[in-house]
Each structure stands twice: as structure tokens, then as C-alpha cells.
Amino acid sequence: MSLARLSAAKVIYPGRGAALGPFDLSIEPREAVALVGPSGCGKSTALRLLAGLETPTRGMVDLIVGKGETSVVFQSPTLAPWLSTEANVALPLILAGVRHSEARARAGAALERVGLDEARSARPAQLSGGMAMRVALARALVTQPRLLLLDEPFAALDEITRRRLADDLLSIWAETGAAMVFVTHNVEEAIYVAGRVVVMTPGPGRFAGEIRVEASSPRSEGFRLTPEFRVAVEATSKRLSQAMAA
Amino acid sequence: MTRILAPWVLIIAILAVWEVGTMLGHVPAYLLPAPTDILTAFVQNLPLLAASGWRTLEMSLEALAVACVFAGLLALSVSLNRTVDRAVRPIAVALQVTPIVAIAPLFVIWMGVDHPERAVVALAAIVAFFPVFSGAARGLASADPDLERLFDLYGAGRLQRLARLQLPSAVPFIVEGAKVASGLAIIGAVVAEWVAGGGGAQGLAWRILEAGNQLQTAKMFAAILALALMAAAVHLAFVWLERRALVWWRGR
Numbered sequence: 263m264s265l266a267r268l269s270a271a272k273v274i275y276p277g278r279g280a281a282l283g284p285f286d287l288s289i290e291p292r293e294a295v296a297l298v299g300p301s302g303c304g305k306s307t308a309l310r311l312l313a314g315l316e317t318p319t320r321g322m323v324d325l326i327v328g329k330g331e332t333s334v335v336f337q338s339p340t341l342a343p344w345l346s347t348e349a350n351v352a353l354p355l356i357l358a359g360v361r362h363s364e365a366r367a368r369a370g371a372a373l374e375r376v377g378l379d380e381a382r383s384a385r386p387a388q389l390s391g392g393m394a395m396r397v398a399l400a401r402a403l404v405t406q407p408r409l410l411l412l413d414e415p416f417a418a419l420d421e422i423t424r425r426r427l428a429d430d431l432l433s434i435w436a437e438t439g440a441a442m443v444f445v446t447h448n449v450e451e452a453i454y455v456a457g458r459v460v461v462m463t464p465g466p467g468r469f470a471g472e473i474r475v476e477a478s479s480p481r482s483e484g485f486r487l488t489p490e491f492r493v494a495v496e497a498t499s500k501r502l503s504q505a506m507a508a
Numbered sequence: 509m510t511r512i513l514a515p516w517v518l519i520i521a522i523l524a525v526w527e528v529g530t531m532l533g534h535v536p537a538y539l540l541p542a543p544t545d546i547l548t549a550f551v552q553n554l555p556l557l558a559a560s561g562w563r564t565l566e567m568s569l570e571a572l573a574v575a576c577v578f579a580g581l582l583a584l585s586v587s588l589n590r591t592v593d594r595a596v597r598p599i600a601v602a603l604q605v606t607p608i609v610a611i612a613p614l615f616v617i618w619m620g621v622d623h624p625e626r627a628v629v630a631l632a633a634i635v636a637f638f639p640v641f642s643g644a645a646r647g648l649a650s651a652d653p654d655l656e657r658l659f660d661l662y663g664a665g666r667l668q669r670l671a672r673l674q675l676p677s678a679v680p681f682i683v684e685g686a687k688v689a690s691g692l693a694i695i696g697a698v699v700a701e702w703v704a705g706g707g708g709a710q711g712l713a714w715r716i717l718e719a720g721n722q723l724q725t726a727k728m729f730a731a732i733l734a735l736a737l738m739a740a741a742v743h744l745a746f747v748w749l750e751r752r753a754l755v756w757w758r759g760r
Contacts, residue, residue, distance in 0.1 A: 314661075332661065338654065340654040340655050342676065343759070344757050344758065344759075353662075353672070354662045356672075357663065357668055385760065405662075
């Protein structure tokens with residue numbers, strides 16, 4: 263049984279026209295799906311539908327996961343500048359009514375998992391871009407979500423940092439058993455993190471094809487050098503340019 | 509170095525031309541006193557000027573406090589309810605664009621002719637009200653949209669959203685508004701003293717009026733100098749406070 267499903271979901275913004283669809287997508291437990299498409303195709307809109315933050319103008323969204331079981335990571339870390347790192351990570355728990363002492367302890371554990379336990383009293387302004395994104399990741403993990411949604415999370419980071427974060431994300435994903443949907447416009451990144459890459463047409467985005475990435479996990483830098491990786495990148499790029507031309 | 513020197517060189521040049529000009533041109537002292545005469549008047553009247561300056565400062569800061577309380581409460585209700593927002597905005601704008609001098613006599617009547625200081629505080633508070641109100645209202649509506657989405661996702665309630673998102677997001681805007689308002693409060697107090705001064709409201713503007721009526725022009729200039737020094741000190745204090753507040757807010 264899938265965790266979340268979009269069925270012919272179409273989103274039209276008043277005054278701005280159609281942003282998405284009709285688009286079909288189904289997310290199974292524990293899988294890692296990458297959404298790839300040209301900018302403006304509605305990737306982020308699809309993600310917000312899966313998060314329950316928006317409702318489709320037409321079509322259906324079935325969310326089997328509860329509201330507290332979904333976490334979102336945005337392109338910018340979106341941390342509250344007036345809160346310490348630890349308080350930022352604890353925020354979802356505090357809002358859910360968890361006791362402060364327990365929330366702090368769980369936030370500390372989540373920070374430890376992303377390798378930032380010594381920065382727990384730092385403020386976001388004192389963190390590098392990569393560290394801030396790790397904090398955002400810790401905040402997404404602290405509620406132990408079953409569905410982890412990431413909207414171009416590493417797009418603003420340099421290449422080395424984004425590769426390191428992709429590795430950390432993969433090991434966290436494998437540990438937690440959450441399903442993850444990863445929106446990106448970077449084909450190689452999509453292949454690296456996902457078991458299934460869904461290609462979208464230019465906006466309003468529709469399903470343009472799907473590439474399965476058969477590779478053992480855990481993946482590491484060596485995976486980028488394998489023939490499977492190259493084949494998948496070429497297949498995805500080809501599907502993407504076909505979608506753009508159509 | 510030139511950045512620090514340039515204004516001082518200009519100031520000294522102007523003062524020198526002024527001093528020599530009044531000396532050689534035989535300008536009567538009631539028309540334009542020499543800078544040295546002004547300095548003498550300033551030193552001689554220092555206790556009175558300091559006391560009057562303190563009075564003006566006191567009334568300005570009281571007005572600022574009153575304005576902050578009312579503007580804050582109004583901004584809060586405006587941010588909680590769109591209908592209140594629509595209802596309040598035109599009145600707030602009308603209040604802002606009405607010249608303070610025009611409504612000053614009304615306040616003198618309302619506050620009682622025996623209490624001019626109340627009229628001064630009320631009038632200065634009206635002048636200081638708008639920047640605090642618009643800053644707070646804008647700040648309360650300016651939370652990061654992605655953070656708003658996260659609060660949606662985590663099912664935050666109305667009060668949680670206000671206390672943990674909107675109010676903290678508004679802090680830099682409120683501080684900025686208070687800084688602008690501090691300068692306006694002094695201007696408002698001086699203008700109001702002009703109209704309503706006397707009795708318990710004998711501040712620097714009153715000293716200027718008094719000296720002017722007696723044609724003691726050097727004393728007028730001395731009071732203006734005291735006023736400028738006080739306003740500059742208040743401005744610098746609020747710039748410093750704003751910087752401290754922002755350091756506290758974002759941790760650096």
C-alpha cells in the first residue's frame with residue numbers, strides 16, 4: 263500500500279494559470295524517488311500536494327501518512343534566526359506539545375545524527391550553508407517521519423558540500439526507513455540518491471517517464487564511476503530532452 | 509582620515525567666516541550674534557539649558573513609550589484580523605498626514621490648560637505613533653513564507669504561530685520603527701511646546717520662544733545648539749540600541 267498518491271492532480275493558480283498536471287505519482291514505503299524536470303514544471307507544487315500543504319484544483323491526493331508523519335526540507339534551510347540550532351530542531355516537537363526537556367533531548371540526538379552536536383547552541387547566522395542545511399535535515403528527522411520530502415535541498419551549496427550531504431542523506435534514509443521524495447533539476451544527483459527517477463514535462467508538468475536505478479545500497483562515491491550510473495544518467499537526460507522538445 | 513576631517517574642516521571654515529563677517533560687517537548682535545557670543549551664552553545658561561533639555565527629553569521619551577504601547581497593541585489586533593486592518597488603516601494614515609500644529613490647540617483644551625505637559629506628550633505621541641505602528645504591522649506579516657509552511661505542516665495553532673513565529677519575526681521591524689519614532693517624538697515635543705508650552709512644559713522650545721521674545725538672539729542660538737546636541741545624542745543612543753537588539757536577535 264502506498265504512503266501517498268497523486269491521481270491526475272492538477273493545480274491552477276488564479277491569475278497565473280496551470281502550474282501542474284494532470285500528474286500521477288505514487289510513493290511506496292521506504293522507497294527513494296527523485297522528481298526531475300525543467301524549472302517551472304511544478305515539481306515543488308507536486309511536493310506541496312504530497313505534504314498536504316496545498317489542495318489540487320482537480321484530481322485526487324490520497325495521503326495515507328498522517329500530518330505529523332511528513333517532514334519537508336526546503337531549498338533554503340528556513341531556520342528561525344532568533345532560535346539556537348537546538349531550539350530550531352526541537353520546534354516541531356514543541357509545536358506538537360512535547361515537553362521541553364524531552365524535545366531538547368530528541369533534538370540533541372537528531373543533531374548528533376547529522377554530525378552537528380557541538381553546534382547546538384549556535385545561531386543560524388553563525389553556521390555555514392552546509393551546516394544550516396544539516397540543521398534543517400535534523401529538524402525534518404526529529405519527528406521520525408515516514409515520508410521525507412526534499413525540495414531542491416542542496417541546490418544552493420557548492421559541489422563538494424552537496425555530494426557529502428547526499429551521502430549523509432542516503433545513510434540517514436537507510437537508517438530511518440522513511441520514504442523520500444527528492445526534487446532536483448540535477449540529473450546526476452537524482453540518479454545518485456534515488457531508486458526511481460520520475461521525469462516531468464515542462465510546466466504544467468505531466469509524467470514524462472520513469473527510470474529505475476538498479477544499484478546496491480549503501481551507495482558511495484564509487485557508484486558515480488559505474489556503468490550503471492552512466493547508463494541511468496544518459497537514459498534520464500534523453501527522456502528529459504525528449505520531454506522538453508515535445 | 510579625510511572622511512573624519514572633511515566635515516570638521518567645513519564646520520570650522522563656516523564658523524570662521526561667520527565670526528570674521530559679523531566683526532567686520534558690523535552686524536547687530538540681535539540679528540546675527542558671533543559664534544563666540546553664542547558659545548558664551550551657551551556656557552552662561554548651561555544649567556537652565558540642561559534642565560530645559562531634560563524636560564524636553566523626558567516628554568519625548570514618555571511620548572515614545574505611549575506611542576509604542578498603543579501602536580504595538582493596534583498592530584497586534586490588525587495582524588489578527590483583516591477587518592480591523594481595513595477599518596484602522598485610513599484613520600492611521602489620516603492621523604499621520606494631519607499637521608500636528610493644526611490639532612495642537614485642540615489637545616491643549618482637552619488636556620486642560622493647567623497641564624500643558626500632558627498636551628505635549630499626547631501630541632508628540634501622535635507624531636511618533638505611525639512609524640512604530642507600520643513597522644510592527646509589517647513585521648508581524650513578514651515571517652518567512654517557508655517557515656509559515658512548516659508551521660502549517662506541524663499543525664501550529666493561532667497563538668503558537670503568533671508567539672513563536674510572527675512576534676519574533678517582527679522584532680527587527682519594531683526596533684527600526686522605534687528608532688525612527690524617537691527622532692519624530694523629539695520633533696513632535698518641540699512643535700507641541702511651541703503651541704502648548706509653559707507651566708510644567710518649559711523645555712528647549714520654550715527657551716527659544718522666550719529668548720526670541722526678548723530679542724536675545726545669542727540665547728536663542730544657544731538653545732537651538734542644545735536641542736541639536738540632545739537630538740543627536742538620542743539618535744546615536746537609538747542606533748546603538750538597534751544594533752544591540754539585532755545582535756541579541758540573530759546571535760551576532
